[in-house]
Amino acid sequence: xxxxxKTGAAVGEPVSGSPAPTAFLEVRDLKVHxxxxxxxxxxxxxxxxxxxxxxxxxxxxESGSGKSVTSLGIMGLHTAGQYGKRKAQISGEIWxxxxxxxxxDPDHVRKLRGREMAMIFQDPLSALHxxxxxxxxxxxxxxxxxxxxxxTAKRRAVEMLDRVGIPQPDKRVDxxxxxxxxxxxxxxxxxxxxxxxxxxxxxxEPTTALDVTVQAQILDLIRDLQKEFGSAVIIITHDxxxxxxxxxDILVMYGGRCVERxxxxxxxxxxxxxxxxxxxxxxxxxxxxxxxRLIPVKGSPPSLINIxxxxxxxxxxxxxxxxxxxxxxxxxxxxxxxxxxxWAACHMTQEQRQRIWTEEIAPKL
Amino acid sequence: MSEKPKDTAVTNPAQSQGxxxxxxxxxPGETLLKVxxxxxxxxxxxxxxxxxxxxxxxxxxxxxxVRAGETxxxxxxxxxxxxxxxxxxxxxxxxxxxxxxxxxxxxTHLNVSGMRPLRRDVQMIFQDPYSSLNxRHTIGTIIGAxxxxxxxxxxxxxxxxVQRLLSVxxxxPEHYNxxxxxxxxxxxxxxxIARALAxxxxxVVADEPVSALDVSIQAQVVNxxxxxxxxxxxxxxxxxxxxxxxxHVSDRIAVMYLGKIVxxxxxxxxxxxxxxxxxxxxxSAVPIPDPARRGAKSERILLQGDVPSPIAxxxxxxxxxxxWKATQICKTTEPPMLELKPGQRVACHHPENAEDQxxxxxxxxxxxKEAGELVPDAVLAESxxxxxxxxxxxxxxxxxxxxxxxxAENPAVAKETAASEESAEDK
Numbered sequence: 001x002x003x004x005x006k007t008g009a010a011v012g013e014p015v016s017g018s019p020a021p022t023a024f025l026e027v028r029d030l031k032v033h034x035x036x037x038x039x040x041x042x043x044x045x046x047x048x049x050x051x052x053x054x055x056x057x058x059x060x061x062e063s064g065s066g067k068s069v070t071s072l073g074i075m076g077l078h079t080a081g082q083y084g085k086r087k088a089q090i091s092g093e094i095w096x097x098x099x100x101x102x103x104x105d106p107d108h109v110r111k112l113r114g115r116e117m118a119m120i121f122q123d124p125l126s127a128l129h130x131x132x133x134x135x136x137x138x139x140x141x142x143x144x145x146x147x148x149x150x151x152t153a154k155r156r157a158v159e160m161l162d163r164v165g166i167p168q169p170d171k172r173v174d175x176x177x178x179x180x181x182x183x184x185x186x187x188x189x190x191x192x193x194x195x196x197x198x199x200x201x202x203x204x205e206p207t208t209a210l211d212v213t214v215q216a217q218i219l220d221l222i223r224d225l226q227k228e229f230g231s232a233v234i235i236i237t238h239d240x241x242x243x244x245x246x247x248x249d250i251l252v253m254y255g256g257r258c259v260e261r262x263x264x265x266x267x268x269x270x271x272x273x274x275x276x277x278x279x280x281x282x283x284x285x286x287x288x289x290x291x292x293r294l295i296p297v298k299g300s301p302p303s304l305i306n307i308x309x310x311x312x313x314x315x316x317x318x319x320x321x322x323x324x325x326x327x328x329x330x331x332x333x334x335x336x337x338x339x340x341x342x343w344a345a346c347h348m349t350q351e352q353r354q355r356i357w358t359e360e361i362a363p364k365l
Numbered sequence: 366m367s368e369k370p371k372d373t374a375v376t377n378p379a380q381s382q383g384x385x386x387x388x389x390x391x392x393p394g395e396t397l398l399k400v401x402x403x404x405x406x407x408x409x410x411x412x413x414x415x416x417x418x419x420x421x422x423x424x425x426x427x428x429x430x431v432r433a434g435e436t437x438x439x440x441x442x443x444x445x446x447x448x449x450x451x452x453x454x455x456x457x458x459x460x461x462x463x464x465x466x467x468x469x470x471x472x473t474h475l476n477v478s479g480m481r482p483l484r485r486d487v488q489m490i491f492q493d494p495y496s497s498l499n500x501r502h503t504i505g506t507i508i509g510a511x512x513x514x515x516x517x518x519x520x521x522x523x524x525x526x527v528q529r530l531l532s533v534x535x536x537x538p539e540h541y542n543x544x545x546x547x548x549x550x551x552x553x554x555x556x557x558i559a560r561a562l563a564x565x566x567x568x569v570v571a572d573e574p575v576s577a578l579d580v581s582i583q584a585q586v587v588n589x590x591x592x593x594x595x596x597x598x599x600x601x602x603x604x605x606x607x608x609x610x611x612x613h614v615s616d617r618i619a620v621m622y623l624g625k626i627v628x629x630x631x632x633x634x635x636x637x638x639x640x641x642x643x644x645x646x647x648x649s650a651v652p653i654p655d656p657a658r659r660g661a662k663s664e665r666i667l668l669q670g671d672v673p674s675p676i677a678x679x680x681x682x683x684x685x686x687x688x689w690k691a692t693q694i695c696k697t698t699e700p701p702m703l704e705l706k707p708g709q710r711v712a713c714h715h716p717e718n719a720e721d722q723x724x725x726x727x728x729x730x731x732x733x734k735e736a737g738e739l740v741p742d743a744v745l746a747e748s749x750x751x752x753x754x755x756x757x758x759x760x761x762x763x764x765x766x767x768x769x770x771x772x773a774e775n776p777a778v779a780k781e782t783a784a785s786e787e788s789a790e791d792k
Contacts (some may be wrong), residue, residue: 050535062579062580062581063579063580075625088624130744141418148458155564155730167670181671182671183445194535211442211606211672212442212444212606212647212650213442213646213647213649213650213667214442214671215652215669216649216665216667216668217649217667217668220665223441238579238580239580240580240654241651241652241653241654243654244653244654244655244656244658245652245653247656264656265656265657268655268656269656270652278581279581281584282580282581282583282584282586283580283584283609283654284610284612284613285609285653285654286608286609286611286612286636286648286651286653287653287654287655287658290612290632290633291613292589292614293591294584294588294613295584295587296582296583296584296585296587296588297581297583297584297585298585300549300551300552300582301549301579301581308555355630
């Protein structure tokens with residue numbers, strides 16, 4: 001694999017007074033709001049996290065919790081303004097390798113996009129262009145960032161297709177997307193996003209559209225490639241199994257905010273937020289004995305236009321009345337450290353949560 | 366979450382008098398639906414004269430029965446024919462061959478008017494709660510439609526009955542006049558369930574009832590289906606691709622691959638000791654939500670490539686192109702569906718956890734070699750061990766030696782052989 005030097009680029013100056021972070025990727029208080037006729041949709045409302053190279057962050061949450069909006073925000077794909085004047089309102093800071101992306105020159109971000117950071121989309125059929133061959137699309141992605149002739153770029157495309165496990169890559173490179181099966185299309189997407197050796201890879205529901213046996217192949221591939229390239233990976237999914245399989249850290253989103261974040265083991269074995277308990281209880285598990293009943297979360301996810309006051313989860317939380325003074329309905333809980341590198345946003349005291357988890361929830365899972 | 370969540374609490378409904386059943390209900394355990402040799406081929410037509418040039422063999426010979434009061438789960442990857450099967454047994458599609466018997470009566474070729482009385486007894490829940498409800502009708506009209514179509518007037522009137530059904534599925538009866546767009550995905554699925562229950566059916570066929578829903582909502586609907594079965598004595602056929610959901614809801618499970626059932630067994634036997642290699646691979650591929658087992662590659666069987674096309678399915682055993690145990694006989698002879706253990710029927714020449722059906726056969730090098738690389742050694746060793754153990758048990762009665770040796774050798778042969786045969790990998 002040829003390692004070409006990244007084209008030099010000016011480092012964006014930080015706007016706010018806060019110093020540049022040391023982490024590879026740091027998101028600080030990210031907000032993405034969309035003005036609509038019905039009101040302001042607060043898709044992401046104050047999200048912060050960090051990610052180091054070679055590590056994987058899993059973002060889990062239900063539909064409409066802001067997972068995908070976050071990833072598009074990091075990639076800088078919201079400001080494109082395809083909805084006329086109705087652009088997304090983005091605030092906060094996104095630091096990638098010492099560069100602040102939100103305040104950086106769009107041309108500079110364009111150079112980073114696809115090269116420093118790349119994305120794998122959920123539906124490979126709609127993310128690939130039907131009129132161009134797989135090869136042409138990979139070559140295009142490569143030549144935008146590398147000054148090479150078409151022949152070299154095509155060699156590189158074949159090499160990448162081979163790397164992601166497509167049989168007969170030299171022939172397949174001239175196929176159109178419709179000639180590929182679902183799993184192969186997703187492999188081609190992965191080849192395309194990795195062709196420039198990005199340091200940050202965002203995979204937005206990479207296996208949701210695939211069958212389990214193919215999903216296993218793709219998850220394996222992502223893991224192997226990460227080991228090989230040492231990239232930082234953000235994997236966005238609603239499937240806790242996929243997250244457990246790949247992630248070092250887990251971030252649980254609800255109503256546009258992070259409700260719990262921590263190392264995978266902590267979040268699975270000592271979760272400290274009722275919503276995380278709900279997710280774990282909702283899931284039938286193959287690795288355990290048959291549960292009598294699932295423990296669902298009552299109600300349905302909130303509207304992002306009218307996020308409940310106080311804790312966004314309070315209408316669905318069975319423990320909303322435990323903290324005093326109706327605080328769950330009036331004050332929004334902030335993330336507090338509940339263990340080493342483990343944060344949760346809940347008004348209940350540590351002791352209460354620990355007791356509920358060990359006595360009431362864990363035995364039923 | 367210590368108490369039973371409110372939205373799954375279901376009032377015990379009085380059996381509707383209006384939807385009086387036509388025949389006596391079969392006792393639990395009796396056969397309600399019997400399917401024999403069921404086939405559905407969709408013709409492929411080409412050219413000016415629209416001549417038939419081939420057929421998509423979506424369902425290609427199914428035999429199974431559904432007993433009253435049980436839940437039969439049907440799993441398989443996309444394109445294996447599980448949805449077609451659902452539509453065949455509800456007679457939404459006309460079978461190409463085979464018979465469907467409902468309560469002992471052959472309904473395979475009944476016409477529309479012949480089917481009408483039966484439509485009360487067989488109902489369907491669809492996958493997509495967005496496209497299966499008419500956006501121009503109110504919920505009241507949608508759930509009341511079955512009464513209108515069947516010419517049935519429930520006791521107390523249609524409106525009252527619809528409101529009762531709404532409360533049965535955990536919705537507010539006052540929402541009678543609302544339109545589908547005013548409900549969330551999970552609520553819409555409940556509406557679809559209420560509609561299916563309106564005529565007090567005996568058999569409910571649910572095609573991916575929860576796959577379009579969020580995890581937390583999925584659990585609500587799964588619990589609701591559970592409760593309704595217990596209270597109304599329903600029989601379910603639940604079609605799904607999610608193996609953990611299927612295990613949770615089913616009593617018996619059929620695993621489909623390319624239009625055929627490869628294994629049909631009780632839930633516990635199937636999940637504890639799957640016998641068909643495909644079932645085993647399918648189950649090992651499910652990601653386990655436990656970080657401690659991260660990268661537990663030693664347990665995972667990675668199948669090569671994709672499911673072959675149902676237009677030209679592989680000869681012999683349809684799974685032989687991707688199977689790590691495939692031998693010559695798998696390529697030439699279709700394995701019969703045999704009851705190898707009580708309550709566990711499987712169609713395989715070299716089943717797992719059981720005596721090998723064709724032990725002396727030579728390994729089919731091409732497929733086995735490729736698959737051998739993908740199947741972790743631990744799995745191969747374990748599979749050889751279990752086969753050997755079973756072989757040993759039966760060895761006392763039958764002639765020994767051969768079975769054991771080949772079973773133990775197969776994986777080794779598969780791994781060390783170079784590609785001497787033409788590759789039969791998926792194209």
